Amino acid sequence: MYQPQPIQQQQNIDAIQQAAPGQDGFRQFVQAQYPQIPWPIQSWDIDSLTLSALYFHPALKVAKSDYAVALAGITAAGLRPMVGLNGQLAHSNRANGDINPWSYGLQVDIPVITANKRQINIDIAQYQADIAKIQISETAWALRQQLSLDLIQLAEQQALQSNLAKLQKSQADLLNAYQKRLDLGVAGQSDVLPIRLQHDQSAWQLQQLTLQIRQTEQKIMHDAGLTGQNNQTLPVAPMNVSQLLKARFDQPQAYQDAQTIQHQALTNRMDIQRGLAQYAKAESQLRLDMAKRYPDLSLNPGILYEYGDKIWSLGIGSMLNLLNKSSDLWAHAEQVRQNEAARFYALQHQVIQLSEQAYLKYHNAANLLVTMTGEYEQQSRRKQQLENQWRNGLIDKTEYLQTEIQFYAAQQRLVTQQATVLRALQDIENVMQKPLLLSQQTIPFAIQTQEAPAK
Secondary structure: OOOOOOOOHHHHHHHHHHOOOOOHHHHHHHHHHOOOOOOOOOOEOHHHHHHHHHHHOHHHHHHHHHHHHHHHHHHHHOOOOOOEEEEEEEEOOOOOOOOOOEEEEEEEEEEEOOOOHHHHHHHHHHHHHHHHHHHHHHHHHHHHHHHHHHHHHHHHHHHHHHHHHHHHHHHHHHHHHHHHHHHHOOOOHHHHHHHHHHHHHHHHHHHHHHHHHHHHHHHHHHHOOOOOOOOOOOOEOOOOHHHHHHHHHHOOHHHOOHHHHHHHHHHHOHHHHHHHHHHHHHHHHHHHHHHOOOOOEEEEEEEEEEOOEEEEEEEEEEOOOOOOOHHHHHHHHHHHHHHHHHHHHHHHHHHHHHHHHHHHHHHHHHHHHHHHHHHHHHHHHHHHHHHHHHHOOOOOHHHHHHHHHHHHHHHHHHHHHHHHHHHHHHHHHHHHOOOOOOOOOOOOOOOOOOOOOOO
């Protein structure tokens, strides 16, 4: 019997707030999906964070629920039509003589589906299930992609924070040196004011960056499917950006040219697979509508006991289409198929453009990084030379401090450009939908994924 199941709002809130990475269910999920990850997880990287998102994030739960609905649709599409049963009872007033006054009748209606329509309906439902299954993988990939961008942003912010702390110290030392000159009358206010403004600006930037780091750490936790109600900030594994870029530059086979990126994208992307499934579904719908020109039949065997006589009968029923042309039955389905073909063409066009744009963005960013790395190394050598001269008493400390400030400014630009190259590589990874940057591991996150059970 039907049982109502109202939504338990408070129960949902409690389940969301109590989700924590220390749960036994999550431990079992990690050990089953990715046994290489040590437990308990002390340092979170892209792989462990992705597993957390696959287990806790509600977006994947919705996608899996859509898939369950689609699977149920396959069963529903395969159900056979129900058999009808008709009874008849009549009574006579005996006006025509001495006959039995009662009449009893029983008739069975047996539907007969023609032109393989039932199997075509099953095929349509199966394609819909395939689409829903692909959307699970698309959702999981989107979660991983967002976490990758979060980690890159956090690494950039942490590197800039360290740089700004050193830069502010150098600016404070330079400000003190000029303040002493001002006190001695050797320098004027016009010499001290720009240095003070730069120092205050760096202090403000450092404060803002500290707040941004906290926000990014919280965003990583949220994108991993957790909340801050009962969880501390996840200890994210430090990322060595220079080493990571060097490893990717040494192995450029996966993204060395636009053609490679394009080929991988056109054959590997999940939206390409989904587009093909949608087109196949449209073709099956066209087959179904074309099959409808053959009307279904209804067999009606029956038996009648009529006023003393026993009568059996067999009827055949059908619907005739005499008012419309046959082509009118599938005209709409044909347009839908053409529409899906146009959509798939547009999708391929978009993927090709994205692959070209991603490669060009990466190529330009990488070339600029090489140039900026050379400038940074040159500035580093100059800083070392002036430091040696200052320690040997050959130059004034203020001259060295100004060079040191220039060095930290060059370091800031290098950190920012390194993050730009990482994001460009991440764009290539997203276009190809193939792990390249932060991890070479491929986590099976399609149908095998699970979510935290509702309490």
